[in-house]
Amino acid sequence: MTALLDLLFPPRCPFCGALLEKSGPMACPACREALPGLSVPGLGRAGEYPCAVAFFYDGPVRTGVRALKFGRKAWRAEVFGRCIAQAAAEYLAGEFDAVTYVPVSWQRKLSRGFDQAQLLARSAAACWGVPAEPALRKIRHNRAQASLDDPARRAQNVRGVYAVPRPERVALRRFLLIDDVCTTGSTLASAAGALMEAGAAGVVCAALAGGHAPQEAEQSRQTQNFFEKAGQPLAKIGEP
Ligand SMILES: [Zn+2]
Numbered sequence: 001m002t003a004l005l006d007l008l009f010p011p012r013c014p015f016c017g018a019l020l021e022k023s024g025p026m027a028c029p030a031c032r033e034a035l036p037g038l039s040v041p042g043l044g045r046a047g048e049y050p051c052a053v054a055f056f057y058d059g060p061v062r063t064g065v066r067a068l069k070f071g072r073k074a075w076r077a078e079v080f081g082r083c084i085a086q087a088a089a090e091y092l093a094g095e096f097d098a099v100t101y102v103p104v105s106w107q108r109k110l111s112r113g114f115d116q117a118q119l120l121a122r123s124a125a126a127c128w129g130v131p132a133e134p135a136l137r138k139i140r141h142n143r144a145q146a147s148l149d150d151p152a153r154r155a156q157n158v159r160g161v162y163a164v165p166r167p168e169r170v171a172l173r174r175f176l177l178i179d180d181v182c183t184t185g186s187t188l189a190s191a192a193g194a195l196m197e198a199g200a201a202g203v204v205c206a207a208l209a210g211g212h213a214p215q216e217a218e219q220s221r222q223t224q225n226f227f228e229k230a231g232q233p234l235a236k237i238g239e240p
Contacts, residue, residue: 015060047189052091053210081123096176099125164198171199182210
């Protein structure tokens with residue numbers, strides 16, 4: 001049966017899409033070589049909330065995230081969700097007891113056919129044997145954050161776009177809030193703020209990717225928003 005499935009759905013590298021040897025490692029040799037250099041050595045921030053990310057948003061990780069979002073390749077979410085769970089377990093263990101995600105608008109979900117953050121959160125939550133709870137709703141269809149460069153405009157663009165339809169399901173609970181990418185952190189911070197306003201006891205964040213590897217940092221205008229200094233490891237929680 002496995003052999004037949006491999007023939008119909010040959011295993012592919014979730015990052016670049018290359019065909020893989022069956023029952024081999026989860027990524028192709030080229031991506032496996034690049035990934036250790038892209039692993040994030042610390043914890044970042046989304047506004048006032050700590051944010052664990054698995055990788056820098058560069059190279060094959062960037063390719064993989066774009067394919068997940070725009071290529072209708074939702075199978076990638078399975079592997080990526082496990083990477084997120086690993087990063088959250090490493091940096092945020094003991095700080096959450098429920099898992100949720102930053103939802104796309106219903107219009108976007110309809111046109112895309114899926115909500116990528118929901119798929120990531122389901123896969124991550126499955127690692128702890130819990131469901132990914134749909135605590136948030138996007139109540140306004142705003143411009144894509146990727147179309148805005150200025151951090152202040154990005155923050156403005158996501159202000160008030162998330163709501164908690166059932167506050168009684170959120171009250172006094174501590175959430176791990178998952179998104180695909182943390183760029184300036186304003187999307188995660190806005191969604192986390194909505195959970196806190198609804199009475200959550202705490203929110204910590206996790207994403208597959210955020211910031212840029214030191215050698216890529218000078219090419220990016222957004223790096224300064226996520227790192228203390230360009231090219232430095234992510235800031236630790238609690239540091240001013
Ligand atoms: Zn690959």
